[in-house]
Amino acid sequence: MSQQQNSCILCSGESVFKIPAIANTNISKNNKNKNSPPGRLVDDYIKQTKQDVKREKRRLKSEEM
Numbered sequence: 001m002s003q004q005q006n007s008c009i010l011c012s013g014e015s016v017f018k019i020p021a022i023a024n025t026n027i028s029k030n031n032k033n034k035n036s037p038p039g040r041l042v043d044d045y046i047k048q049t050k051q052d053v054k055r056e057k058r059r060l061k062s063e064e065m
Helices: 040-064
Strands: none
Touching: none
């Protein structure tokens, strides 16, 4: 998995170095739904999708008749 690269793929330059990634430690501070339990967003999406499917089924049944 470790691989050394001596030249740039894009510009063929010889000065290649790695810039270390900086982890975002403020992820928990940016969370807008601090009071909501985990998975709440997914649960809401599932409920909304079920309602949409029911509406679409009703609409299609009324078109067939």
